[in-house]
Amino acid sequence: MNTYKHSVKLDSAKCRGCTTCLHHCPTEAIRIHNGKAVINEDRCIDCGECIRLCPNKAKRSTGGSLDEMKNYKWKIALPAPTLYGQFENLGDVEYVLDGLLKLGFDDVFEVSAAAELVSAYTRIYLKDPKVKKPAISSACPTVLRLIALRFPSLIENVIHMLPPMEVAARLARDKAKSEHPELNDSDIGVFFISPCPAKVSYVNNGFAGYKSLVDVVVPISDIYFQLINVMDTAIGEQQLSSSGMIGIGWAVTGGESTAIFNENYLAADGIDNVIRVLDQIENGSMPQLEFIELNACTSGCVGGVNTIQNPFIAKARLQSLRRYLPVSLNFLTEEEKQKVPENYLFDELPQYTPVSEFHPSLLQSMRMMAEAQRQSRELPGIDCGACGAPNCRAFAEDAVRRGEVAVCPIKDKLSGNKE
Amino acid sequence: MSESVTFRFEVDGSDFTSAGQASVLVKKHLRQLGIDPEIIRRVSIAMYEGEINMVIHAGGGEAFVTVSEEDITILLSDKGPGIADIDKAMQEGYSTATDNVRSLGFGAGMGLPNMKRYTDSMDIKSEVGVGTDITMKVNLI
Secondary structure, eight states, rough: OOOOOOOEOOOOOOOOSHHHHHHHHHTTOEETTTTTTEEEETTTTOHHHHHOOOTTOOOOOOOOGGGGGGOSSSSEEEEEEGGGGGGGGGGHHHHHHHHHHTTTTTTEOHHHHHHHHHHHHHHHTTTTSSOOEEEEOOOOHHHHHHHHHHHGGGGGOOOOHHHHHHHHHHHHHHHHHHOOOTOOGGGGEEEEEEEEEEHHHHHHOTTTBOOOOOOOEEEEHEEEEEEHOOSSOOOOOOOOOOOOOHHTTTTTTTTTHHOOOOOEEEEEEHHHHHHHHHHHHTOSSSSOOOOEEEESTSSSSGGGGTOSSSSHHHHHHHHHHHSSSSSSSSSOOTTTSSSSGGGBOSSSOOOOOOOTTTSHHHHHHHHHHHHHHHHHHOOOOOOOOOOSSSSSSHHHHHHHHHTOOOOOHHHHHHHHHHO | OOOOOEEEEEESSSSSGTTTTHHHHHHHHHHHHTHHHHHHHHHHHHHHHHHHHHHHHHHHEEEEEESSSSSSEEEEESSOOSSSSHHHHSSSSOOHHHHHHHTTTOOOOOOOHHHTTTTTEEEEEEEEEEEEEEEEEEEOO
């Protein structure tokens, strides 16, 4: 049944079954079986919290590597703007872009450049009175999956705009083909340099019927040391960078929102805060807003688990990098401003997947729910995780789903201090 | 009498910041029962407004959400001051909330009207000095 390919994986040899990830997974997707963490792939949203918190480094994200460059005649790097915040005293984005060429890429195309076009088109998109408000950004793939699994009534609020990475991939391919007409699509390899595992999943799975134009997603943390070794102040004369403050601002929470030029927005980050905001939109206790930017990681993409630098330092560095840049370097012509083109949009929204449903029949679900309530009352309620479930209630629910009775492994030891 | 399952929540009147949590839990349970997303949204709004009311006006109380195959019943029960004039309280924009509460963005006088709007039936039983029971139903069939 499950066909979603995840990028968060477990290295069983390192896992000690310590329950850290179990307690912090925002979707309760993890259980400990036989002393090892197991991820329920139906529930995982690739937020990376378990990778971030694992004390044994047993969780990692799968991604591509630079070795895959050999499979393509023409290799294009798409650096996420977050990459620029990883270096001390960078001074100029050019050094990073030049470094990517030195690693063997034939061209670079900044995701921040595409982000400026996405911002420009989003401003136009939001003027359409048919757009449901508050309009929720579609840029963070973890948030999209969270909405599809847990906030079905907000699916209609998601903006149909493709994320900057996708737009960059298309524009980079078009540029390669127009400059080198001899290239076929399969000759071109598009490598996204990514701050987060969720982008890996996004590329592997496509999105709501949309097939990604990115071929390989390389984590920033994997490429970092190779890149820093080849980066040099002696760089070519060619100007590679083509984005301004707006584009680079997308790496940090609030950057995408301020580029909408409408102060009636909300920007939130951190997966727990994101869930709280979505709950509030859903229960109607949110002021009337035009635009909502949500990032699963603290501070936005600079907080991604595949980065090197502390997000707050990366953010401070990006502030100084942006300071003397033009506001934007990518503009729409008057003609382009008339309508958001189809190739910036995805037409299908994600589908609601009721992953937590007990049973397709309501009556049967009700009986199972009642049984879970009954069993959970018998449990100590300290949510210690020793049974392998994140809390007593989830343990009872798991047991009921399997047609079993939840037997707490430590209840006898606790009875002394409880009674 | 058809089969049903009931969830009980205590709404803590002493801590304003915790208001709205029962509404989040109800959503989770209704998803587990496979309830339609639009119904979940309506129950969640009615529940949220009710919870806020209990915290603002009644010092907390209890909430019971009962799901049967026919409908979802929300019972909000408190031992607060009661509602003196129910017709007036049902008018949009009418509120007896204090300035303090209003400064937080609540007390706009939309709580009860919204609860009525998002449910299929609503019944208020209130006695001044004794408390208030509000029963709302959302039909599933």
